[in-house]
Amino acid sequence: MIDTINLGVPPKIQRSSLRSQAVNLLRQAITSGRLPPGTKLVEREVAEMLGISRAPARDALMELEKEGLIESRSSGRHVIELSERDIRELMQVRLALETLAAELAVENACPENCAELQATLEEMSAAIQRRDYASYVASDVEMHQIIWKQSGNRKLQSELKAMIGPIFMFVAANAEYFDWSEVYDLHEDLVADIRSGDKEAIRQHVRVHMESTLQRSLSAFRRRDQPAETSHLD
Secondary structure, eight states: OOTTOOOOOOSSOOSTTHHHHHHHHHHHHHHTTSSOTTOEEOHHHHHHHHTSOHHHHHHHHHHHHHTTSEEEETTEEEEOOOOHHHHHHHHHHHHHHHHHHHHHHHHTOOHHHHHHHHHHHHHHHHHHHHTOHHHHHHHHHHHHHHHHHHHTOHHHHHHHHHHHHHHHHHHHHTGGGSOHHHHHHHHHHHHHHHHHTOHHHHHHHHHHHHHHHHHHHHHHHHHHHSOGGGGGGO
């Protein structure tokens, strides 16, 4: 249940664009871990928490279900809980789609696009220096969204948006198990490839990036499930 969870949201959100604001607030709460995996989301409670009517709350829950962050069970809607199989399958599909997006981004590269990518890369670096992993993950998501946008393919963007939420949710919830400096280096390579227009290099770096994310995610599963009394042997 969510009535005792502090999501850091205002008592009431603005009446304009209620649905989109509700979606953004709930998405941030889920991907940041403030709404943990498995949390039951009751429409009435979500509406009360956000200070809105049940209609926009229902719309927000339906939108996040489309994005893969919420799933419907016989007992109601819940924040998604990922298994190792889920991660493996998501990463297989992500590899193909991210590769295509990066190749198209190379074709559409321009000074403005490259400047936007560089600015996000600098935000990631600053977040590492502050050890602010929540901000780092947010910048990581933004980096990929910029690349998807630069692909110019709306259908591709839609498919990536629909599957990427659960992956970043899992990464954010297991931030302690990731080497963020190494992940930063992989993003730096992607930006350099887009600037240079090297499609072959970007294919290789996307593959390395996806493989690294998969292996670190699987490692997080193993460490998270390891009994506390033996975890020091890792």
